[in-house]
Amino acid sequence: MTIQFLGKTLKNHMVLASGVLGNSKEILERVHENGCGLVTMKSIGPAPRDGHKNPTVIDLGQGMINAVGLPSPGYLNMENEWQDLDKRDFPVIASVYGGSVKEYQMVAEFVSAKKPDFIEINISCPNSEKHGMIFGINRQSSQEVVSAVKKVINVPLIVKLTPQAQDIGDIAKACENAGADAICAINTVGPGMVIDIESAMPVLAFKKGGLSGPMIKPIAVRCVFDIYKAVNIPIIGLGGITTGEDAIEIIMAGASLVGIGSAVRYRGIDVFQKVTDEMNAWLSNRNLSIEDIKGAAHKE
Numbered sequence: 001m002t003i004q005f006l007g008k009t010l011k012n013h014m015v016l017a018s019g020v021l022g023n024s025k026e027i028l029e030r031v032h033e034n035g036c037g038l039v040t041m042k043s044i045g046p047a048p049r050d051g052h053k054n055p056t057v058i059d060l061g062q063g064m065i066n067a068v069g070l071p072s073p074g075y076l077n078m079e080n081e082w083q084d085l086d087k088r089d090f091p092v093i094a095s096v097y098g099g100s101v102k103e104y105q106m107v108a109e110f111v112s113a114k115k116p117d118f119i120e121i122n123i124s125c126p127n128s129e130k131h132g133m134i135f136g137i138n139r140q141s142s143q144e145v146v147s148a149v150k151k152v153i154n155v156p157l158i159v160k161l162t163p164q165a166q167d168i169g170d171i172a173k174a175c176e177n178a179g180a181d182a183i184c185a186i187n188t189v190g191p192g193m194v195i196d197i198e199s200a201m202p203v204l205a206f207k208k209g210g211l212s213g214p215m216i217k218p219i220a221v222r223c224v225f226d227i228y229k230a231v232n233i234p235i236i237g238l239g240g241i242t243t244g245e246d247a248i249e250i251i252m253a254g255a256s257l258v259g260i261g262s263a264v265r266y267r268g269i270d271v272f273q274k275v276t277d278e279m280n281a282w283l284s285n286r287n288l289s290i291e292d293i294k295g296a297a298h299k300e
């Protein structure tokens, strides 16, 4: 059985979160073969950027902390990636970021011509002072980026939001009004910091980083709940989703699709198939469908 999402056919409800397994067609294809209906590329930026120094990712057990630093070859230096992806037979979200409204627009316009199935704008990365989250914590700047990008692309636009917004429902509404076709939430939480007390050193070279994995799931569920209340466009729900029961929970909050990132580390690359199977078993045991439970937590 397949499903429809913004006019595209997907094999199931699973989405690979951005930044988790890179930009190469081979890896994205492997993720698709392992049960993922829709894969997201690592965010593409306006200029070549190395990212932060190592260590950039530390596993804390209950989740991870990372400050990768938005490394990107820059949108003009990805011809090989685009040529490979042109021959794909699976749907792709291209994620883009910038350091100004103009940069978001420039990158998105170029990327749109490469025909990804969807474009996601990352206005929510906590690991750079100039890029990402700075645009997504404010209603006005979120709206400006979304309407500027919407004007120059011809694929559906997904906006990735940060839980740091004071009122994420309000930001989502502003994005919807500005032309967003879907919301993706949440990006990592924070920044946070973890200190190794023997060396008295922050564990990340960049010192601060975004939190992901099981420890952030309650925040993700609350954010999706708030967004669902505020908008009529579909939501890709993610943040700590690791099991089929987690997926059910975020769908009950209002998600149409379910994203997975950190759980690739905890359960392997076939986590997408595992979560799908667990979700389907839970539903069929109760004679329910996804449509029956979507937004179910909103009943009074």
Ligand code: DHB
Residues within 6 Å of the ligand: 019, 066, 067, 068, 069, 070, 071, 122, 124, 125, 126, 127, 132, 187, 188, 210
């Ligand atoms: C990075 C980007 C993100 O959007 C995020 O949530 C975490 C890390 C990065 O490349 O640093």
